[in-house]
Amino acid sequence: MKYESNEHPSALFHFPVAFLLDPRRWRLISSVALDASSFMELVSPLAPALFIPIAATANVGKNVSWLAASASRAAIHNSFARSDNLADVTAKAGSQSIAASLVGTSLGVALSAQLGSEWGPTTLATFATLSSIHLGCTYLSLKYVRLETLNSQRLDLVLQAFLTRRGLNHTNKGENTTSTENKGAASTATASAWLPSPAEVADLESFVPTWPLRGSFHGPGLSDWLLLAPPLPSLAQTPRELDAFRAALRSSENGGNDKHSNNSSNYSECGYVLSVHTRQSVSGKEEAQIALALDVPTTIRGNATEEYSESVSTLRGVLHASILRRTLGSQGIHISAPGLISSTTAGRSSLSGDGDANQWAARPDLVKDTALLARIVGVDFFAGLKESEWKADVLHVDNGLATRAIRQSGIFLE
Amino acid sequence: MMLRTLGSSRSLFRSSVRFASAGPTPDDNTKPKQSSILQEGHQWQASQHDSPWMLRGASGAKPSLPEKAVNLASTAPQELASAMLPHGYPSSVKDGYDKYVIGQMAGAITGSASGVFSMQALLYAVGLGQGAIPMAAALNWVIKDGLGQLGGVLAVHLVNTKFDSGTS
Numbered sequence: 026m027k028y029e030s031n032e033h034p035s036a037l038f039h040f041p042v043a044f045l046l047d048p049r050r051w052r053l054i055s056s057v058a059l060d061a062s063s064f065m066e067l068v069s070p071l072a073p074a075l076f077i078p079i080a081a082t083a084n085v086g087k088n089v090s091w092l093a094a095s096a097s098r099a100a101i102h103n104s105f106a107r108s109d110n111l112a113d114v115t116a117k118a119g120s121q122s123i124a125a126s127l128v129g130t131s132l133g134v135a136l137s138a139q140l141g142s143e144w145g146p147t148t149l150a151t152f153a154t155l156s157s158i159h160l161g162c163t164y165l166s167l168k169y170v171r172l173e174t175l176n177s178q179r180l181d182l183v184l185q186a187f188l189t190r191r192g193l194n195h196t197n198k199g200e201n202t203t204s205t206e207n208k209g210a211a212s213t214a215t216a217s218a219w220l221p222s223p224a225e226v227a228d229l230e231s232f233v234p235t236w237p238l239r240g241s242f243h244g245p246g247l248s249d250w251l252l253l254a255p256p257l258p259s260l261a262q263t264p265r266e267l268d269a270f271r272a273a274l275r276s277s278e279n280g281g282n283d284k285h286s287n288n289s290s291n292y293s294e295c296g297y298v299l300s301v302h303t304r305q306s307v308s309g310k311e312e313a314q315i316a317l318a319l320d321v322p323t324t325i326r327g328n329a330t331e332e333y334s335e336s337v338s339t340l341r342g343v344l345h346a347s348i349l350r351r352t353l354g355s356q357g358i359h360i361s362a363p364g365l366i367s368s369t370t371a372g373r374s375s376l377s378g379d380g381d382a383n384q385w386a387a388r389p390d391l392v393k394d395t396a397l398l399a400r401i402v403g404v405d406f407f408a409g410l411k412e413s414e415w416k417a418d419v420l421h422v423d424n425g426l427a428t429r430a431i432r433q434s435g436i437f438l439e
Numbered sequence: 440m441m442l443r444t445l446g447s448s449r450s451l452f453r454s455s456v457r458f459a460s461a462g463p464t465p466d467d468n469t470k471p472k473q474s475s476i477l478q479e480g481h482q483w484q485a486s487q488h489d490s491p492w493m494l495r496g497a498s499g500a501k502p503s504l505p506e507k508a509v510n511l512a513s514t515a516p517q518e519l520a521s522a523m524l525p526h527g528y529p530s531s532v533k534d535g536y537d538k539y540v541i542g543q544m545a546g547a548i549t550g551s552a553s554g555v556f557s558m559q560a561l562l563y564a565v566g567l568g569q570g571a572i573p574m575a576a577a578l579n580w581v582i583k584d585g586l587g588q589l590g591g592v593l594a595v596h597l598v599n600t601k602f603d604s605g606t607s
Contacts, residue, residue, distance in 0.1 A: 056546065056550070059550060060550075060553070062557075063553055063554060063556075063557040064557070066557035066558070066560055066561050067556060067557045067560045068560070069560055069561055069564040070560055070563045070564040073564045073565075073566070076561075076564050076565055079564075080561060080564075083557075101539075104533070105532045105533050105535075105536045105539070106531075106532065106533075107530070107531050107532055107533055108531065110525055110526065110527075110531050110532075113525045113526050113531075114525050114532065117522075117523060117524055117525050118540075118543075119591075119592075120522055120523050120592045121523055121540060121543065121544055121547075122543070122547050123588040123589075123591060123592050124523065124544075124592065125543075125544045125547035125548045125551065126547060126548075126551040126588065127585050127588060127589065128548050129547060129548035129549065129550065129551030129552040129554070129555075130551050130552070130554070130555055130584070130585065131585075132548060132549075132552040133551065133552035133553065133554065133555025133556060134555055136552065136555075136556075137555055137556060137559055144559070144560055144563045148556055148559075148560065151553075151556060152553050152556045152557070155549045155550075155552050155553035155556070156549070156550070156553045158545070158546075158549040159546050159549040159550040159553060160546075161546075162542045162543070162545040162546035162549065163542065163543070163546040165538075165542045166538065166539045166540075166541070166542020166543045166545075166546060167539075167542075169534075169535030169536075169538045169539045169542070170535070170539060171533070171534070171535060224534070
């Protein structure tokens with residue numbers, strides 16, 4: 026939401042994308058906004074002098090609510106439509122809501138006629154009852170929404186479950202499958218079984234807005250432990266800057282040592298760049314930060330778009346990062362919340378090497394050690410994804426908050 | 440070309456005849472072609488005369504008022520369902536749709552009921568509340584909105600059924 030239009034190609038579409046990718050949350054936010062606005066209107070008799078500001082603010086809230094509801098509803102209906110009947114589902118939802126509002130208005134008129142038209146505590150109590158039923162029913166109905174698209178949170182849940190079920194072994198056979206089985210068939214069958222279904226993930230997904238509000242607009246997800254940078258080409262303003270980024274990355278990936286320089290590493294092949302920094306935290310434990318940026322190399326971009334599309338590269342990168350997270354976790358290294366490593370700190374640490382333990386140090390070796398595992402697990406993951414109900418072709422895991430901060434801090438220019 | 444269109448329109452008549460007569464299906468193959476066409480032509484005219492009766496009931500007699508009410512009551516749930524639920528409802532949507540819709544409906548009902556109270560409070564705040572808000576005015580307001588919305592639902596329903604028959 027802090028995007029400026031020249032920073033990222035998708036900046037213009039960022040807000041609608043939030044509705045589309047987290048429709049349950051936004052549908053609930055819409056209900057809360059409606060009730061809050063109605064409550065403001067309800068208490069307006071307490072301050073009749075402030076009628077205009079109160080009523081206007083309440084109207085703003087109602088319009089926001091309407092906007093959020095109608096935008097998020099589209100994605101919800103899409104998740105229920107089985108064949109090409111999205112238009113039918115949407116039209117019938119319109120009929121349903123009109124019928125409901127007719128019944129509801131009649132109910133409200135009947136209730137208010139019963140209670141008398143005098144404004145007072147009874148009105149407040151009735152309103153409180155009605156609006157809590159409203160919120161409760163909306164929440165319950167949203168529990169049955171099983172989205173098949175992936176956003177930051179759902180992708181994280183899918184990957185966690187997948188890696189737990191599969192295990193981090195180098196063979197592409199499951200721990201329980203016997204070696205006598207047909208290898209190819211077994212790996213496809215088990216790979217899809219390792220992936221959780223949309224219904225399983227829907228039960229795990231959290232979509233209730235909580236205080237403070239800023240967090241409730243995004244919810245938990247990858248950005249809790251992974252710094253998601255926008256694609257490198259969009260981060261650089263000029264081709265020259267892009268080259269500088271890439272040069273810096275290549276040298277940092279190779280640990281600054283020339284002995285690895287003939288090893289092109291995964292940088293030029295995977296379409297993503299991972300960077301890991303570790304340090305001793307104040308409590309003496311080792312902690313790490315992981316950052317991910319997409320960068321499809323110039324030689325690949327343009328052709329082979331399927332293999333190196335933004336969504337495939339993102340999936341590959343996030344899978345690798347998740348594996349890295351698990352590996353580090355098993356070594357007792359805590360993944361800290363992605364903050365920003367200022368360029369001065371990062372620069373000093375890479376210059377001084379291991380000298381100062383409290384400074385962040387780039388650890389390209391960790392990335393390299395898990396690269397082969399990531400590729401092997403990736404084969405299983407993509408095989409399972411193809412068989413599953415997940416629609417992974419449209420993927421947007423970047424919550425957009427990191428862009429400007431990264432550019433300012435120059436995290437990739439250590 | 441001309442013959443062809445004639446033929447197709449005739450077969451269209453035939454199908455409508457068969458539908459309207461609702462008797463045992465005529466076995467075309469056993470009858471001579473010529474006479475069957477003539478017969479159909481005759482039946483077509485007859486059925487044109489009959490069609491109002493066919494709409495009212497299979498018995499052919501004018502239904503009484505209770506019968507009408509029963510007919511209406513038996514078709515009303517279907518009509519309502521076809522206006523409210525997607526075509527081919529249980530199989531054309533995914534699991535959980537029914538629970539989602541019930542929850543959304545209940546939420547929308549209570550939401551708009553609470554909206555009545557907030558609107559009343561606004562009227563009260565602006566000064567209309569002293570004494571009693573004229574209930575007739577409030578009801579008129581509701582009816583105004585409600586009739587418009589009901590018209591919208593009916594229009595969508597009509598368009599939708601036409602669309603369905605057009606595609607099939």
